[in-house]
Amino acid sequence: MITPHNTQAVVLAAGKSSRFKTKKSKLLFSICGRTMVMYPLKALEALNIPATVVLGHQAAQVQEEIQNHTKHDVQFVIQAEQKGTGDAVATSQAHWKEENILILYGDTPLITSALIADLIKTHQTSKTAISFCTTFVMDATGYGRVIEHDGKFEIVEEKNCTPEQRHITRINTGVYIMKRSFLEQNIGKLTKNSVTGEVYFVDLIKMACDQNLGVVAHPVAYDYVRGVNTLQELWEVEQIKRSEFIKHWMSEGVRFELAQSIHIDIDVTIGSGSFIGTGAHLMGDTHIGEECFVGAFSIIENSKIGNNTCIQPHSFVQDSTLGEDVQIGPFARLRGNSVIGNDVQIGNFVEIKATSIGDHSRTKHLSYLGDATVGKNVNIGAGTIVCNYDGVKKNQTIIEDNAFIGSNNTLIAPVTIGKGSYTAGGSTINENVPAGSLAIGRSRQQLKEGYAEKMRAELVKNHACGCTGEDAEKKTVATSETATGFKGAVKTNNISEQA
Numbered sequence: 312m313i314t315p316h317n318t319q320a321v322v323l324a325a326g327k328s329s330r331f332k333t334k335k336s337k338l339l340f341s342i343c344g345r346t347m348v349m350y351p352l353k354a355l356e357a358l359n360i361p362a363t364v365v366l367g368h369q370a371a372q373v374q375e376e377i378q379n380h381t382k383h384d385v386q387f388v389i390q391a392e393q394k395g396t397g398d399a400v401a402t403s404q405a406h407w408k409e410e411n412i413l414i415l416y417g418d419t420p421l422i423t424s425a426l427i428a429d430l431i432k433t434h435q436t437s438k439t440a441i442s443f444c445t446t447f448v449m450d451a452t453g454y455g456r457v458i459e460h461d462g463k464f465e466i467v468e469e470k471n472c473t474p475e476q477r478h479i480t481r482i483n484t485g486v487y488i489m490k491r492s493f494l495e496q497n498i499g500k501l502t503k504n505s506v507t508g509e510v511y512f513v514d515l516i517k518m519a520c521d522q523n524l525g526v527v528a529h530p531v532a533y534d535y536v537r538g539v540n541t542l543q544e545l546w547e548v549e550q551i552k553r554s555e556f557i558k559h560w561m562s563e564g565v566r567f568e569l570a571q572s573i574h575i576d577i578d579v580t581i582g583s584g585s586f587i588g589t590g591a592h593l594m595g596d597t598h599i600g601e602e603c604f605v606g607a608f609s610i611i612e613n614s615k616i617g618n619n620t621c622i623q624p625h626s627f628v629q630d631s632t633l634g635e636d637v638q639i640g641p642f643a644r645l646r647g648n649s650v651i652g653n654d655v656q657i658g659n660f661v662e663i664k665a666t667s668i669g670d671h672s673r674t675k676h677l678s679y680l681g682d683a684t685v686g687k688n689v690n691i692g693a694g695t696i697v698c699n700y701d702g703v704k705k706n707q708t709i710i711e712d713n714a715f716i717g718s719n720n721t722l723i724a725p726v727t728i729g730k731g732s733y734t735a736g737g738s739t740i741n742e743n744v745p746a747g748s749l750a751i752g753r754s755r756q757q758l759k760e761g762y763a764e765k766m767r768a769e770l771v772k773n774h775a776c777g778c779t780g781e782d783a784e785k786k787t788v789a790t791s792e793t794a795t796g797f798k799g800a801v802k803t804n805n806i807s808e809q810a
Contacts, residue, residue, distance in 0.1 A: 421535050441488070441527070489515070610627045642660050649665060
């Protein structure tokens with residue numbers, strides 16, 4: 312690939328996206344984790360070609376998106392009223408400095424730096440006024456037709472095509488490079504089209520041919536220059552882009568169980584020997600190590616997964632870091648910049664939020680850990696939850712190395728469970744537990760021997776006599792107190808006691 316010299320770009324991004332029928336500009340829609348407008352700009356960035364972006368519809372939002380995602384040399388101009396592509400290019404004239412001006416659209420997300428470099432090389436070699444990309448399609452609807460006679464070219468926009476011209480399948484792709492001197496001398500000569508009232512930039516090609524200055528049509532594959540004007544075309548482009556990524560990772564030793572069902576973003580990396588299950592979503596800045604297993608319908612977003620880690624089906628890992636040999640799920644959720652050590656097990660229906668967990672620890676069933684620091688070799692019993700929010704702020708829970716948290720525990724933050732401590736099953740822990748201690752925080756169990764049979768008999772008796780509701784309950788309580796010799800309210804409708 313050559314390094315382009317004496318070339319700068321103008322990216323047209325002012326359109327209203329009317330065929331999307333959405334409030335948001337099409338240029339801000341994401342394709343495999345990157346907004347549409349950033350694809351051509353990243354291709355230019357790879358070649359170190361400075362760019363001027365012509366903005367119009369939702370200019371502030373598009374400019375902010377570009378500025379947030381590139382450090383490349385990008386300038387902006389505003390086309391206050393959308394009068395056509397010729398007028399859009401003319402608004403950028405004050406920024407023309409280089410010998411050659413490259414023109415392309417912001418809605419061509421499949422364009423590559425290699426294609427741009429080849430076009431520049433063709434232009435430099437031919438020494439013509441204009442070089443532009445053409446391609447052939449089965450259905451040319453929506454595209455300008457390229458008409459050639461004796462080596463001279465004319466582009467007719469679809470609205471201006473005759474019935475015969477509509478059958479032409481050679482189309483204009485909207486990617487051009489031309490000498491700045493020619494552009495400066497002729498951009499002001501463009502006039503409004505009699506049918507649409509717009510100023511067409513493509514009319515410059517016929518002008519160059521009429522002046523015998525030379526024009527080169529550079530052939531390219533259609534998939535690289537597809538425009539996106541509808542949501543269906545957006546879907547088609549994303550399918551192509553996603554397939555590129557999957558094919559690449561297959562060549563690097565990654566197996567995809569049902570490749571056509573996988574969603575994968577542009578910044579995702581996957582180590583060799585890993586397996587990606589049906590319907591998995593790998594999103595954002597995600598990095599998966601070697602020999603990993605990602606189960607069906609799991610979602611991993613902006614996370615780092617260590618080698619030999621297994622993420623069982625239907626799990627969600629977001630903004631988190633996992634060590635090696637970790638077991639997650641099924642049906643687990645990790646979020647909020649959680650950090651998981653090596654050889655950790657996080658089981659089914661467990662949620663981890665803003666929590667760090669040390670090596671060899673376990674939380675395998677039906678638990679919630681939020682804003683917690685968990686040490687090494689810790690066991691979290693089934694049904695344990697951390698009460699981290701007091702209605703005003705989030706509070707920290709610290710569970711030190713080798714602690715054992717019993718099942719169905721409620722840990723009320725802020726609280727610290729000391730090293731090597733035990734908490735009894737069913738406990739509510741709201742005070743710090745010193746190292747090596749056993750904490751029991753549960754109500755005392757009471758036992759009334761023989762009471763169940765007497766209560767059952769009274770219930771049957773009440774039912775037989777037709778007593779229902781509050782009358783039956785009062786009668787059962789009175790009878791039970793006499794029979795057992797203790798006082799207290801007995802709620803027969805839910806078999807609970809108040810001693």
